Amino acid sequence: MAARPERPGPDVVRVSKRLSHVLRHRPDAVGLTPDDAGWVPVDDLLTALRLTRAELDEVVARNDKQRFAFDDTGTRIRASQGHSIPVHLGYVAAVPPDELFHGTVERFLAAIRAQGLRPGNRHAVHLSPDVDTARAVGARRGRPVVLRVDAAAVVRDGAVFTRSANGVWLVDAVPPRHLTEV
Ligand code: HQG
Numbered sequence: 001m002a003a004r005p006e007r008p009g010p011d012v013v014r015v016s017k018r019l020s021h022v023l024r025h026r027p028d029a030v031g032l033t034p035d036d037a038g039w040v041p042v043d044d045l046l047t048a049l050r051l052t053r054a055e056l057d058e059v060v061a062r063n064d065k066q067r068f069a070f071d072d073t074g075t076r077i078r079a080s081q082g083h084s085i086p087v088h089l090g091y092v093a094a095v096p097p098d099e100l101f102h103g104t105v106e107r108f109l110a111a112i113r114a115q116g117l118r119p120g121n122r123h124a125v126h127l128s129p130d131v132d133t134a135r136a137v138g139a140r141r142g143r144p145v146v147l148r149v150d151a152a153a154v155v156r157d158g159a160v161f162t163r164s165a166n167g168v169w170l171v172d173a174v175p176p177r178h179l180t181e182v
Pocket residue numbers: 065067082103104105108111112115116117118119120121122125126127137138141168
């Protein structure tokens with residue numbers, strides 16, 4: 001198993017938040033135009049955010065969830081998931097484990113019980129491979145509530161799952177009948 005990355009310092013976190021915002025939601029705010037797959041030229045990003053390549057490399061490498069990825073040549077960068085801008089990430093369909101998890105909070109439960117999981121502003125519903133990760137996702141908003149997703153049943157219904165480069169499972173929606181509270 002790889003060593004746990006050192007806890008990022010405040011500057012790394014600050015730049016990471018900025019990068020998330022720019023690469024997922026508002027590239028236009030700093031004059032960037034990602035291609036269809038969400039990639040932007042690294043040089044343009046460095047200029048736009050006034051970063052050095054070494055600073056960017058450090059933020060990408062130390063990011064706690066490995067949110068950003070360089071392409072094979074290292075000349076382009078994108079967020080691995082979480083976009084609200086239109087992107088085709090190009091992940092191939094994958095068969096998920098039979099169970100996945102979703103972290104949320106109490107105040108969304110009534111709507112989730114009625115409608116199932118919906119993507120909201122993002123392109124897909126984000127599901128976690130384990131309860132602890134889901135709990136951390138839910139805890140961003142308050143006291144976490146974890147839902148178990150019968151992913152095998154969602155697959156049987158015909159839904160297509162993909163897995164992002166940083167291990168998040170993505171699907172269009174999950175109907176309420178395939179959700180149970182952990
Ligand atoms: C809730 C973070 C009402 C859903 C995390 C969630 C994740 C509903 C919120 C990634 C609903 C959407 C994504 C329905 C779902 N009615 N509320 N029908 N269906 N919801 O942030 O999953 O740090 O778009 O439970 O770690 O919280 O950004 O999704 O609370 O991987 O890299 O609507 O974002 O990663 O919120 O988080 P989000 P999420 P990063």
